[in-house]
Amino acid sequence: MPGPPRLPKDHGHLRLLEGSYTFIRQFTPKVLEAVRFTGGTETRPLIEALEILRELNATGARNVPDHAPTLFVPARWQGYLDEAAAKGDATAYRHYWELCTLLALRDGLRSGDVYVPGSRRYDNPAAYLFKPAQWEEHRAEFCRLVGKSPDFSEALPLVMDELDEALSDLEDTLKPGDGPVRLNEAGELVISPLTAEDIPSEAEELHGELERMLPNVPIASLLVEMDRHTSFLDCFTHAGGKQARSPQLKRNLIACLIGLSTNMGLHGMAASCGIPYDVLAWTAEWYIREETLREANIVLVNYHHKLPMTSMFGSGTLSSSDGQRFPTRGKSITARHLNKYFVPEGISTYTHVSDQHSTFGTKVIVATHREAHYVLDEILGNATDLPITEHATDTHGVTLVNFGLFDLVGKQLSPRIRDLGKITLYRMGAKADYEERFPTAGPLLTKKANLDLVADHWDDLLRLAGSLKYGHATASLVVGKLSASSRQNALAAALKEYGAIRRTIYAAKYLSDPVYRRKIARQLNKGESLHSLRRQLHYAREGKVTRRQPEQQNEQAWCLTVVTNAVVCWRTEYMGLAVGELRTAGREVDAEVLAHISPARSSAVNYYGSITVDYERELAQLDEKGHRPLRTVATDDPAAGL
Template identity: 30%
Template sequence: MPVSFLSNKQCENYGHYTGAPSPHDLARYFHLDDPDHALIAQKRGKHNRLGFAVQLGTVRYLGTFLEDPLAVPVPVLQSLARQLRIEVGSRVLAYRAGEQRWQHRTEIRRSYGYVEITERQVGFRLTRWLYALCWTGTDRPSVLFERAVTWLVTHKVLLPGCSTLERYIARLRSRVEERLWRSLGRGISGEQQKKLENLLLVPTGSRTSPLDRLRAGPVMVNSRSLVLALVRLSSVRELGIRLPAAARIPATRVAALARYAGTAKVGAILRLPHPRRLATLVAFAHCLEASAQHDVLKVLETILRELFGDAIKADRKARLRSLRDLDQAAATLAGACQILLDTGLPDGELRTRLLEKIPRTTLTQALEGVQSLIRPADNVYYRELDAKYRTVRCFLPALVENIRFGANAAGEPVVAAFDWLRANMRRKRPGNDAPREVVGKSWQRHVLRGDDSVDFHAYIFCVLDELHTALRRRDVFVAPSWRYADPRTGLLDGAEWEATRPIICRTLGLSADPEPTLTALASELDRTYRAVVDRLPDNPAVRFETTGDKHDLVLSPFDKLDEPASLVALREKVAGLLPRVDLPELILEIAARTGFTDAFTHISERTARAADLPISLCAVLMAEACNTGPEPLIRGDVPALKRERLSWVDQSYVGDDTLTAANAMLVNAQSCLVLATFWGGGEVASADGIRFVVPVRTVHAGPNPKYFGVGRGVTWYKLISDQFSGLNDITVPGTLRDSLILLAVVLEQQTDLQPTQIMTDTGAYSDVVFGLFWLLGYRFSPRLADVGGTRFWRIDPQADYGLLNTVSAHHLSLQKIVPYWDDTLRLAGSLKLGRVPAAGIMRTLQVGDRPARLALAIAEFGRIDKAIHTLTYIDDEAKRRATLTQLNRGEGRHSVARAVFHGKRGELHQRYAKDRKTSWARSAWC
């Protein structure tokens, strides 16, 4: 490992002032209290008293003494002189040449308890603290260096030499790495080691190694692709890699090694030392099982969706073709019914008259035709599904053999039926003891025969239908997995929840007992109703229309605000002052100003750098943000822009973690600009999606005819602050509802800005979203496109809300919330602490039909906040305009992203993994 990891500038700034301390730091480190004044008063001469004070403040602030004790910023000298009532003159400045400064250092060390790092107890404590940081995290050495300096200053330990501390941290990280490699390699048998090593060997006659084949996931959605994905999963399991539980290896460290094995070339892995190579392969095999299992279920979910969707389409086509026959048969039966209903005919002659007019053969044919063409209301389209049995038969044996589902109470019948299929799939005559709890009413006519036996084909499709629904709701799950895992895993529970409950309630501002919170919220809703009603006569934007017996509330759209001539002139003047700059020059300037390229560290060798690395990084970001590839940026005469250099940088430095860290640096830098503070304070953010067509074969894109036509695509869902900075983004298939990912994109953002008001368009909200956002301390403020169709909920059915009585007929029941209040708090606390994935929880809560009781309670809670928001939205024009302004900021930023992402007609051509940051998302930085 390289020992020197600090830049020349960092070494120069170490133990020195880099500028004037902030007012906060002046008050914290350079304020002299009474004991300080008493000690300073013992010094003879003003220059000694001021010099002593300066050295005392310096060692408090920097953790070391300066060679020139008075080489401090002017504000520091003025602050201390003012406290000591001393004028700074030439005599005072003579302190730097006196001998007293050396005695003062010794006295300060003795009086204030400053010690050297060489003391055994100090070194032991620092080593233990830093060792824990290295073991549990993946911070780069420069970050550890800064944390070590902070620890030394806090614990009154004089800073050692820069190179001394640098070598100390390098040796410590090396020890941690070696321990990690030994821990991962411990317990791996010789046979397992041989299997792992064989992954790197290219067989004779082949161009790829087994490792390359394992890293390649499915790219198509069909039964053959699913079988290959199951074979891949089986191959990973055959390695038999299990991490030793006693080692307690942090998941972040294992994931970092696995990422390296997943992207590095086989030759690079072969060149690693044996302990590290073995540890890297172990981590890769351990993490790959979850990824491979995710790929299997992703393909399965898509196949099932297409299977049942195609059955519906086939049924519709068949019905369209048979409409003429159905009409003829219906007309015949209608004629027969007219004869039967003729009251002028005696009952004894009905049959004779009927058969005289309509022959028995014709009537029988009409009846048979209608019976064959009519469909039940709960049709499951089994006839069309059964025609696809060969497709299902291709992958089902391998599926039941390799996948083991877990389930909650709602999914247990599905798992039981799936297990029965595993035991009977390969039998010629399956038993008749199939679990029947999974067979719903709509499937019973197909699954259960007249003799109470089970139709095996129909039972398979019934189980797959229920499995598809259960996967979508997360009633069934697998482990290990990073998307299809049990969403309840990690919820605060038992003694841990009892101990954490007070902290969660205090943090979120909620009460452990539901009554105070619900009473306060109900009172707020009532006050809001009455305040809005009182101002309705003076609100020209709101009117009521009556259609029949229905009363609708109508909210008038905004009138266009004409821009004053001064604003138009100012815009033109500013546009004329702005220089025309190429994107490469712009991103290089931003890199120089913010240093965001420092966040890009090597995927394995965290300290590995290269000459002109920022230039290479900016080129890679430009190539992928513009979607042009590296070709336009490759320069054979510039080492930093050669093809091999850009390829190495892209593979080794650009990843999810480094992109997130770099984005955080950019957001923080922009928030410090004076101009950005005029736009907003960072308390407001909006979320919206931008759609991209994906013309290549990939399982991570979805259909959406509205945006992608007959093709497939993805949605880039972005969280944007009121300072025009991108806080977070998630990439999802084009079919996923925005409300399922909105909470995740807000909770998982890692910048210093912490917005509390979240704005979206109409399609991103639901009652559950309102409830969860309020519980987590956010004010959810979606734009309401159709206020007339929005329900105005009320708690008190007897309350008189004047003109709003006609539109507020829907009543809330607080008794739906009270029994599940503790579970609601537990879920909110788990989300706040990051213990459970927000996207998985939203899938569980927003299932559409048959939601859980907890989901109903949260939705009922959300309706209260939704009613308050709706009322204030129609009452406050400024709120409506602010919401529209913020959403327009997001749309404007998306327009910039579209313009930058111009290559390949703005289409995505990468087969990326879902929920990973994609290359075109980097256009946000350009």
């Protein structure tokens, strides 16, 4: 008996789409009629197929001409066309050929291999870069800023020295053969997970004592106090340029920030604080927008950066980014279904966090989009005083394109990569040479980098990095296109080749230095602690985002970031005051112990129940320095913290 029919190479994906052919036909002919597409030489068969499809739509013809190109059809779909042709089924052939054409067009637009002249998002990728004349003006300054030579023959020895130094350290790590990073009998890397960090018991005890000394405040009082110190509410300017500010404006702004960040909404906030809804709605409409929220956030981050206690947490040179998922209520073009995080639909907020626990970047992205495309945006657009030089992510934030671009713009990408031992490591010379110099680590470098390709496009790579560094192009747009580009895109191929070299250098450093691994893990944990704080603040409506438009969702995400940073600022300042009081009383408080204490907690701050926003009354409760008195509760008091 014949066995069951073999599944197609794509496991039936194209056949599933063919079931929606009638629906797709409702709009694709109009799109093809209205938009003209073009591309490089390698996309000529696809452009020709689009012209044929456009003509078929215009004339109403049903059969695909015999000369219609199929070179752009991937091997996993070619079987559908061959089967329809063998059966003489012209209708099925038309369906599959048209679907293959449209899917190839989609992929080409994503990668930039196909483009729409004049479009902001889908233009020729070369349009996102400095024009040659512009680059001539910026090249010398850019190379000086990032420490790169414009001549690859001068840059190459420096990169080779970096790789040799990293491999030398890795060789010393692997030689004993019994450490947490070692080779097994098959010559494969074995990387034992990091042990739990040994946090001094004094840190937990001190943290508890400091918590009991902090005053208990409602969230509205906290925001009033932070405005007293930073004037961050002055950043909320009228969208029409209106200069006069009513006496009640700050009160209304605080109510709006609380309503949007806690997800109560303006209706819920109006019921809670007694300010009429129409007043809050008018304030939010004219004053709260991404531009003003960003400015307010910069003020808070800069204030936090200068607090004496902040330097105990970190230097401000290291940051991390990660996505946080929030379920949505109702339909939204940014919402997607993800079983792992929410049963219906939801969105992601992608946040950038410093090693000082402050959040300096926020962006709402589609939950199914790759996070790696958005890593560089806030790093290059950082307008705070944080001197970020190194950035950590998890596996979702890593691509070869990112490794290459981070180095080219003068930053260090330091991710925590899952299954690091399985990635391909590159060498920059002959295999025999590396195995002779590094007998243990050398055999791990299984592929040789194409240095000629990188050399041929070195100036273009610098021009690309310079275009991003100077804000001529958006990093997420360019990274997304380069990551999806085909092998025929020489610039993308050169960048990925250079990124593979940088990833190999990083991997060798990461594997040979447990302190480096610990630092990255600690920074990513700081991001997780801020996720937890944001989740606690975003409590209303079961934490579901109810706003549907992307602009509204982005504004709400920024409101949450501003309020989160205000809480972190307030807690950092009062923890510093508490430490100062302990030291005045003769207690010795070690700076190394303070490094293990986090301000990213919600204790001592109340944001539930009815909320009273009385700006002047709150100011009257502060002393001449703008502070509240610390609590003096005995460490063993059972009522402490209630």
